[in-house]
Structures are given as C-alpha cells and as structure tokens.
Amino acid sequence: MxxxxxxxxxxxxxxxxxxxxxxxxxxxxxxxxxxxxxxxxxxxxxxxxxxxxxxxxxxxxxxxxxxxxxxxxxxxxxxxxxxxxxxxxxxxxxxxxxxxxxxxxxxxxxxxxxxxxxxxxxxxxxxxxxxxxxxxxxxxxxxxxxxxxxxxxxxxxxxxxxxxxxxxxxxxxxxxxxxxxxxxxxxxxxxxxxPKLDRLEITDAVPELKCGKKFLVGYVGVMGQQEGIDYLLHAARHIIYDLKRDDVHFGLVGGGTELEELQKLAAELGVSDYVTFTGRVPDQELLDMLNTADICVNPDVANEMNDKSTMNKIMEYMALGKPIVQFDLTEGRFSAGDASLYAKKNDEIDLAEKILELLDDEDMRIKMGELGRIRVINELxxxxxxxxxxxxxxxxxxx
Structure with missing residues (x-):
C-alpha cells in the first residue's frame, strides 16, 4: 500500500x-x-x-x-x-x-x-x-x-x-x-x-497410495512430540489387531525431530506395513495423499498449547472436502465445527473407534466433507x- x-x-x-x-x-x-x-x-x-x-x-x-x-x-x-x-x-x-x-x-x-x-x-x-x-x-x-x-x-x-x-x-x-x-x-x-483454494486443488485420487487397502487415513503436519502421532499409531494398532481390520492404511506426510522415533514405534507396534511415512515432500505429493484419503486426522495432544492453537492442517483438510477425526480441543472445534468427529482427549481407543465410525459411514463422510469445504469457501x-x-x-x- x-x-x-x-x-x-x-x-x-x-x-x-x-x-x-x-x-x-x-x-x-x-x-x-x-x-x-x-x-x-x-x-x-x-x-x-x-x-x-x-x-x-x-x-x-x-x-x-x-x-x-x-x-x-x-x-x-x-x-x-x-x-x-x-x-x-x-x-x-x-x-x-x-x-x-x-x-x-x-x-x-x-x-x-x-x-x-x-x-x-x-x-x-x-x-x-x-x-x-x-x-x-x-x-x-x-x-x-x-x-x-x-x-x-x-x-x-x-x-x-x-x-x-x-x-x-x-x-x-x-x-x-x-x-x-x-x-x-x-x-x-x-x-x-x-487456506488459499488455488493451491489446495481437489484432484483425482492416487489408488497406489492406499497400498492395496480399501481405506486411507491421511495426516499432514509436523512429526513432533505435541502432534500426537504416537496416539495415532496406537489407534492404528487397536484397529488392526484388536478390531481385526486389515482394510485401512495410514498416510502420514511431514518431517520433524520425532520422525525416526515414530517410525521405530510403528515397527514396535507391528503396524509398519499399514503406515506410510513420507517425510517432508513437495506440495503435489502432499496433495496427492490428502486427495486420496477417505478421512483425515488431527491427533494433536490435548494440552494448553494445542487447545489454544489453530492448526493449519484442519483448514487444509476442510478445503479439500475431507471429513476429520480429532481430539476435542477448543480451537480445533471452532475451526472444524460439524466437519469433524471429536474423540475423547488423549484417548487412543476412542480415536480408533471414531476413525472406524467415519470410515464405515460413507454418507456421513460425504456430508461432513461438504460442510467443511463450504465453511472454508464462505468463511475461512x-x-x-x-x-x-x-x-x-x-x-x-x-x-
């Protein structure tokens, strides 16, 4: 100006x-x-x-x-x-x-x-x-x-x-x-x-990213201590072994100080074959993963910092029309509204159950995805x- x-x-x-x-x-x-x-x-x-x-x-x-x-x-x-x-x-x-x-x-x-x-x-x-x-x-x-x-x-x-x-x-x-x-x-x-919608373009899915599974759960963000990826990996273990579901793959996009430790944790939990860690990748690879995902997750740990913080990934998920599962945090709920299901804070079992609830209800997924995208277009x-x-x-x- x-x-x-x-x-x-x-x-x-x-x-x-x-x-x-x-x-x-x-x-x-x-x-x-x-x-x-x-x-x-x-x-x-x-x-x-x-x-x-x-x-x-x-x-x-x-x-x-x-x-x-x-x-x-x-x-x-x-x-x-x-x-x-x-x-x-x-x-x-x-x-x-x-x-x-x-x-x-x-x-x-x-x-x-x-x-x-x-x-x-x-x-x-x-x-x-x-x-x-x-x-x-x-x-x-x-x-x-x-x-x-x-x-x-x-x-x-x-x-x-x-x-x-x-x-x-x-x-x-x-x-x-x-x-x-x-x-x-x-x-x-x-x-x-x-988000800027000219960057977050909705494109065709890339089936190979599902690694032969029916469903893909997507995540994009930092691989750090406060992002709760450990909760997500434990939720994946519960889905795969306790609930006997072998039709879900997890695509996790992002780098950070905890990436190697999280990869080790996935191996210890026996879920490595069900999880793709991409590390930090160019935008197109990130968008391919999110556009292919059936739902997206935000497992940020429930603490004072995350409760008060607005996470960019939530709005990016919504801009791409993706329904969300996350822990119930103040600013996360403000951003996503009815475009998300909310698991009990830091409860990996409830997180797993909410993920499956959404995966198994296509009508709910479509409705929530549409609500999120409309909110971004009209407000965010x-x-x-x-x-x-x-x-x-x-x-x-x-x-």
Whole structure:
C-alpha cells in the first residue's frame, strides 16, 4: 500500500521454516506485495529450499543455514544463537541494499524482538505475528515450570512490549496478547491462517497410495512430540489387531525431530506395513495423499498449547472436502465445527473407534466433507483474512 507516493518496505523474519514452504508467511508476503508493498524475507534453508537467495513472485528471499533441527536444551541454544546471528547480518544486508521500513517477526522463537527492538532505535516499525505460544509448548514438552519456562514468559512479554502492533491467529492468542503481553486491544488484530483454494486443488485420487487397502487415513503436519502421532499409531494398532481390520492404511506426510522415533514405534507396534511415512515432500505429493484419503486426522495432544492453537492442517483438510477425526480441543472445534468427529482427549481407543465410525459411514463422510469445504469457501478462506492483515499494517504505519 503506497502512502503519499512512498512505497512501504517490509522485512519479514521467520526462523522455524523456509519460505515459501511456510504457507502462512508466504500468503502474508504475497498479499502485501499485491497491495503495493516491497517485501523481503529472512528465513532458514530447508530441504528443497537450499538457495541462499531467491527472487520469487518479486519477493526477495534471503536464506541462512542452521546448525541442526533443535531437540534438547543444547540444540535449541545452538539453533537460536545461529539464527539471531544470521537475522542481524541479513537485516543489515537488506537495509543497505533494498531497505525496509518495518520488521514483521514470526515466532518461534520469541527472540526476534532483539532484532526488532534494535532497529526501532533507528525509527523502524515492529510488528509481531504470534504463531506459537512457547511457554505452553515448553510446559507440554517437559511437564514443568522452571527457570526456562519463566525465561520464555519474559521473552514473550518483551516481544509484545517491543511490538507496536501484533497479529493473533485466533481469540485465544489475542487474550494472551492482552493479558500476558499487556497490549492495547486497538493494536491487536486477529488474522487467521485461512487456506488459499488455488493451491489446495481437489484432484483425482492416487489408488497406489492406499497400498492395496480399501481405506486411507491421511495426516499432514509436523512429526513432533505435541502432534500426537504416537496416539495415532496406537489407534492404528487397536484397529488392526484388536478390531481385526486389515482394510485401512495410514498416510502420514511431514518431517520433524520425532520422525525416526515414530517410525521405530510403528515397527514396535507391528503396524509398519499399514503406515506410510513420507517425510517432508513437495506440495503435489502432499496433495496427492490428502486427495486420496477417505478421512483425515488431527491427533494433536490435548494440552494448553494445542487447545489454544489453530492448526493449519484442519483448514487444509476442510478445503479439500475431507471429513476429520480429532481430539476435542477448543480451537480445533471452532475451526472444524460439524466437519469433524471429536474423540475423547488423549484417548487412543476412542480415536480408533471414531476413525472406524467415519470410515464405515460413507454418507456421513460425504456430508461432513461438504460442510467443511463450504465453511472454508464462505468463511475461512485466506481472502477473508487479507483485509485484516492490511488493516493491521495501516495501524502499524500510523503508529
């Protein structure tokens, strides 16, 4: 959006995923570009995104290496330290080449405020795009509230204090911005992670992905501790061995720190022949799996973090007309509504039974899939969020 003939220049910083792989960040970037902003992005490299610099859709992407995908205190220290170094270095590179007027920081981690706060001293704007609630994530992973948990709360609070405007992905995150972050309600904007239907195209199924089975259960997402894939694998074992069903295959798309451990767990449970782990794959392979799936699942662990978080995969399932089974979480229920069945929290047996209930009722599957797609088309698609993003930016540049 040009203001008084001057183009607004934005630098987006994201640490945990490369662009354009991170769909929320890329949708925000392209929306800003299409509305007259100049956009640069700093992000890590990743599989398929190894180039250190790329110009894509007239958006300048600067990528940096990371020493490892963090898992444990030392791993996080190395990752975050390296990320901060590269974010400062590349910020100066952008500043002295293309320039920027505002920094748009996407967590995790909640340390990018150090970059934003530094450049605020020189008149730059700072917007915080709140993707993850890290204190809740830490508590869920390690089941404790110790010094590190307190440090995460401090970093979160300092991030909000540094930001002139913040973006929340849902009402739960907005409450955190107001109550823990102390932000003025007028400076907090809800911008949900709605899918773009031109990317999520409904196509023909690929029968080979069912591996000879009648049904395919699809999943897309991170293979981490909080995603509940262990519950899903135990549910698969219950379906296959206790309920004597050998007509169901599971297609799990995504990478993460727990991928190898989950593959080992599948082998220990005796379900490896019924589960395909693809790892991180290109969009087309992801879409093939989801378009082939009869139903999709979201086994996210029931905890404070997941209860308050909106999961992109739910909306992607709905955009493709897929009925869903998930644990009963607040934001998951808000997003999916009647397009999902809800299993008891962290109950792998009930999860298994809900999966079979839906697989065995074709009429229900069709009805729920249609309801989900209609909700996305009429309410949740990204085009409904674009004006809210632009409104947040108008407020940022007016501050």
């Amino acid at each position: 040009a203001s008084a003939g001057k183009t607004r220049r934005v630098l987006i910083i994201v640490e945990n995923l490369p662009s354009p792989f991170d769909r929320r960040v890329w949708q925000e970037a392209t929306t800003l570009k299409q509305n007259g902003y100049e956009v640069s992005i700093i992000c890590p490299t990743g599989k398929g995104y190894e180039s250190r610099y790329e110009l894509l859709d007239d958006i300048h992407i600067y990528r940096h290496p990371l020493p490892m995908e963090a898992n444990g205190a030392l791993g996080y220290l190395l990752e975050y330290g390296a990320a901060l170094f590269w974010e400062f270095y590349l910020s100066f590179k952008v500043l002295f080449t293309r320039g920027f007027d505002a920094i748009h920081a996407c967590n995790p981690p909640d340390l990018i405020f150090l970059v934003g706060g530094f450049f605020r001293l020189f008149g730059k704007k700072f917007l915080f795009d709140h993707h993850d609630i890290n204190p809740e994530l830490y508590e869920a992973k390690f089941n404790r509230k110790d010094l590190f948990w307190k440090l995460l709360l401090l970093c979160e609070r300092l991030t909000f204090k540094t930001a002139q405007v913040s973006i929340a992905t849902n009402e739960s995150y907005k409450r955190i911005a107001l109550e823990r972050g102390g932000m003025d309600p007028e400076n907090v904007y809800i911008v949900r992670s709605g 698609e990204w085009k409904y969020e674009e004006p809210k993003l632009l409104q947040a930016y108008d407020a940022l540049f007016a501050s």
